[in-house]
Amino acid sequence: xxxxxxxxxxxxxxxxxxxxxxxxxxxxxxxxxxxxxxxxxxxxxxxxxxxxxxxxxxxxxxxxxxxxxxxxxxxxxxxxxxxxxxxxxxxxxxxxxxxxxxxxxxxxx
Amino acid sequence: xxxxxxxxxxxxxxxxxxxxxxxxxxxxxxxxxxxxxxxxxxxxxxxxxxxxxxxxxxxxxxxxxxxxxxxxxxxxxxxxxxxxxxxxxxxxxxxxxxxxxxxxxxxxxxxxxxxxxxxxxxxxxxxxxxxxxxxxxxxxxx
Numbered sequence: 001x002x003x004x005x006x007x008x009x010x011x012x013x014x015x016x017x018x019x020x021x022x023x024x025x026x027x028x029x030x031x032x033x034x035x036x037x038x039x040x041x042x043x044x045x046x047x048x049x050x051x052x053x054x055x056x057x058x059x060x061x062x063x064x065x066x067x068x069x070x071x072x073x074x075x076x077x078x079x080x081x082x083x084x085x086x087x088x089x090x091x092x093x094x095x096x097x098x099x100x101x102x103x104x105x106x107x108x109x
Numbered sequence: 110x111x112x113x114x115x116x117x118x119x120x121x122x123x124x125x126x127x128x129x130x131x132x133x134x135x136x137x138x139x140x141x142x143x144x145x146x147x148x149x150x151x152x153x154x155x156x157x158x159x160x161x162x163x164x165x166x167x168x169x170x171x172x173x174x175x176x177x178x179x180x181x182x183x184x185x186x187x188x189x190x191x192x193x194x195x196x197x198x199x200x201x202x203x204x205x206x207x208x209x210x211x212x213x214x215x216x217x218x219x220x221x222x223x224x225x226x227x228x229x230x231x232x233x234x235x236x237x238x239x240x241x242x243x244x245x246x247x248x249x250x251x
Contacts, residue, residue, distance in 0.1 A: 035220035038155055039227065043147075051215045055162075058130025062137065062154045064147075079127060087134070 001025050001108060003067045003090045006046065010104050012069060012092040015081055020090035023066045028105045030098045038063045046105065048098045052076045057083040065089065071098045115139070115177040121161055121186070123170035126214070132173045133158040136184070143177065145250065153182050153248045156228040159221040160186040160244045166211050167191065168242065184246040192238040200226065 004021040007014050014021055026044030031037040032051060041047055043064040049056060052074055060068055067090040070076055076091055084091045094101065117139070119132035137154040145153075157173070164171040168190020176183040193199050199206075200222050207217025226232050231247035 032215050033218040033220065034215040035159060035218055035224050038158065039220070039224050043151075049215070053214055054127050055129060055214065055216075058134060058158065061134055062130070062151075062158045064151065083127075 003046075003092075006067075006105075006108065007090075007092050009108055010094070010096075010101065012094045012101075015070075015076055015091045015093050016084045016089070018090075019085040020067060020088040023088075023090070025066045025109060027109055028102060029065075030102060034059050041065055046092075048101055050074055052080055054080045054083050056080065057087050057089055060089045061087050067092055069094065069101055071096060071101060113178070115143075115175075117175050119173040119175070121164045121170040121173055121188075124165065125170070126165065129162055129165045130158055133161050136175055139175075140177070140182070145182075149182070149248055149250060152228040152230075153184070153246070156225045156232070156246045156248070157184050157186070159224045160184070160246065162216060163221050163244075164188045164190070166207055166216060171241075180249065180251050182246075182248045182250065185243060186246075187241065187243045189241040192240055192242055193234070193236040194238050196234055196236060 003023050006025050025046045029041035029045040030048040032049050038059045041063045044066045046067050047065045048069045069092045073095040122128050140150045168188035171188030174185045202223040203219040205217045205219035211217040229246040230249045233245040236242040
């Protein structure tokens with residue numbers, strides 16, 4: 001499923017103005033330890049993390065993550081969104097918790 | 110890929126988390142362009158990124174040099190930081206000396222060196238307390 005379609009179905013806000021939203025989402029991974037996420041997430045996963053600093057984009061690039069989902073209405077730094085746009089990684093925001101996101105994603109993916 | 114050797118050097122800037130990962134990211138893109146097997150690209154990207162981040166966190170940055178030939182990808186990350194007093198201990202998953210501020214960013218979980226070992230085909234660490242550390246990562250292509 002494309003990132004744009006996933007965002008629409010889960011009612012997630014695309015914070016990166018369409019950059020990277022045509023990528024395919026194949027699964028989901030939830031983790032806030034960056035090394036762990038980079039090592040264990042699968043190619044094409046949507047990654048849910050509470051971190052919003054610019055390095056999450058590098059981690060997503062290294063691990064071939066399809067998009068990043070920031071839960072619970074956490075505000076994302078402008079530098080992170082700029083970097084995300086450069087690297088073609090969509091960042092999606094929502095007020096939902098990681099658990100709620102995963103429950104809904106589980107029905108779709 | 111041709112028989113030639115591709116060599117490239119990158120400066121890893123000190124304490125600059127905005128730029129941390131730039132070198133690994135560039136190498137990853139280069140390997141994809143060269144048509145390297147995606148699994149080997151991933152192994153290289155993750156192990157190099159961990160080494161790069163370590164240089165930023167612990168050693169005021171450093172120099173990354175990359176050599177790619179038809180048989181292997183060789184990456185050397187050299188810093189002039191504090192060195193590692195006990196490499197065996199540092200290799201243990203979960204052991205960390207990263208400060209709290211770094212841990213709050215989601216780094217410093219004590220997984221950097223274990224991840225390098227996991228993803229590199231060959232990992233060599235040369236370190237001297239007070240002088241610095243050189244990490245050499247090899248990923249074989251054939």
